[in-house]
Amino acid sequence: xxxxxxxxxxxxxxxxxxxxxxxxxxxxxxxxxxxxxxxxxxxxxxxxxxxxxxxxxxxxxxxxxxxxxxxxxxxxxxxxxxxxxxxxxxxxxxxxxxxxxxxxxxxxxxxxxxxxxxxxxxxxxxxxxxxxxxxxxxxxxxxxxxxxxxxxxxxxxxxxxxxxxxxxxxxxxxxxxxxxxxxxxxxxxxxxxxxxxxxxxxxxxxxxxxxxxxxxxxxxxxxxxxxxxxxxxxxxxxxxxxxxxxxxxxxxxxxxxxxxxxxxxxxxxxxxxxxxxxxxxxxxxxxxxxxxxxxxxxxxxxxxxxxxxxxxxxxxxxxxxxxxxxxxxxxxxxxxxxxxxxxxxxxxxxxxxxxxxxxxxxxxxxxxxxxxxxxxxxxxxxxxxxxxxxxxxxxxxxxxxxxxxxxx
Numbered sequence: 001x002x003x004x005x006x007x008x009x010x011x012x013x014x015x016x017x018x019x020x021x022x023x024x025x026x027x028x029x030x031x032x033x034x035x036x037x038x039x040x041x042x043x044x045x046x047x048x049x050x051x052x053x054x055x056x057x058x059x060x061x062x063x064x065x066x067x068x069x070x071x072x073x074x075x076x077x078x079x080x081x082x083x084x085x086x087x088x089x090x091x092x093x094x095x096x097x098x099x100x101x102x103x104x105x106x107x108x109x110x111x112x113x114x115x116x117x118x119x120x121x122x123x124x125x126x127x128x129x130x131x132x133x134x135x136x137x138x139x140x141x142x143x144x145x146x147x148x149x150x151x152x153x154x155x156x157x158x159x160x161x162x163x164x165x166x167x168x169x170x171x172x173x174x175x176x177x178x179x180x181x182x183x184x185x186x187x188x189x190x191x192x193x194x195x196x197x198x199x200x201x202x203x204x205x206x207x208x209x210x211x212x213x214x215x216x217x218x219x220x221x222x223x224x225x226x227x228x229x230x231x232x233x234x235x236x237x238x239x240x241x242x243x244x245x246x247x248x249x250x251x252x253x254x255x256x257x258x259x260x261x262x263x264x265x266x267x268x269x270x271x272x273x274x275x276x277x278x279x280x281x282x283x284x285x286x287x288x289x290x291x292x293x294x295x296x297x298x299x300x301x302x303x304x305x306x307x308x309x310x311x312x313x314x315x316x317x318x319x320x321x322x323x324x325x326x327x328x329x330x331x332x333x334x335x336x337x338x339x340x341x342x343x344x345x346x347x348x349x350x351x352x353x354x355x356x357x358x359x360x361x362x363x364x365x366x367x368x369x370x371x372x373x374x375x376x377x378x379x380x381x382x383x384x385x386x387x388x389x390x391x392x393x394x395x396x397x398x399x400x401x402x403x404x405x406x407x408x
Contacts, residue, residue, distance in 0.1 A: 064096070138166075143166065157172065170183060180205065256324040257280035
């Protein structure tokens with residue numbers, strides 16, 4: 001087991017919201033003149049340019065955008081250079097980037113009407129030491145995403161802080177070859193979410209006080225399915241914040257008290273993490289059939305079943321004592337008594353009927369659990385939860401996934 005204490009101590013000192021939100025930043029003294037300067041710099045940018053933003057609080061009433069490859073935006077520090085969109089009246093995002101070879105670092109984006117930082121369809125993206133925050137704390141009216149690269153390739157998210165997003169604080173979607181490391185996500189619905197992404201390493205992060213800590217999802221009706229994600233050496237604890245996501249969105253179905261959640265994704269490894277103090281379960285494995293989202297029209301070739309999962313070497317503690325679900329509460333009491341707990345791994349039990357029935361998937365598709373005395377509970381979703389039971393055939397192995405490497 002890797003010693004997590006040194007980097008946890010370092011990262012914990014970075015948290016500026018510390019703990020759940022405030023009444024909102026006072027921007028009455030913010031610089032409003034810099035907006036024109038920055039917009040002009042973004043419009044006039046050429047490949048190789050470095051746009052320097054000085055220390056200060058700068059107010060914006062409209063979205064910013066960049067469409068030029070090879071640009072770097074650099075502030076003086078995530079607590080020194082603050083771009084505030086509290087008075088935003090135009091546009092959805094704070095900053096929208098549609099470009100490749102892009103770097104953004106050392107600044108904060110606060111209180112956007114929609115997503116804070118969105119990067120769409122770019123290659124070779126670096127997001128480093130950026131803070132995104134809604135300073136009023138968790139609220140359904142907050143923007144959906146904090147850090148939001150989508151349809152990108154070769155993406156590094158490093159040393160960021162994401163707070164208060166009504167969907168996901170750090171989200172990487174429909175992308176390929178991704179690293180998310182050494183970051184903090186707190187008081188979001190989903191702390192860190194990897195969705196429909198091929199090849200991701202998520203490590204060295206702190207996910208705390210979200211509804212769900214770290215999510216690895218596949219959703220239907222998107223351009224590509226995801227697979228091959230490693231989640232390791234993270235500190236995932238006390239993700240018990242009530243779900244404030246917008247009804248009808250996939251994350252709105254995530255129960256408060258979810259540590260790491262795998263949904264309809266394949267080839268996922270969860271190892272060497274600290275995962276503790278989650279009221280519903282430390283680890284949840286489910287299919288789209290358990291989300292409520294499967295009521296929408298689903299593409300024919302979408303694979304809803306989570307397969308080839310490996311869980312090993314995690315430090316698991318105190319989970320499942322007060323599930324955020326009436327049925328799960330009843331199940332907990334029925335199976336484990338008034339003071340009992342749901343086991344560390346909760347599985348909805350959906351399997352591809354073309355491969356197997358019950359828990360007996362072929363070896364290459366099974367959920368493998370090599371985690372001390374941790375157990376997995378199959379709640380038997382396909383049969384209306386009529387036969388919940390502890391799974392006893394989790395002693396298996398899968399070929400290890402390769403480490404993600406980036407070309408920069």
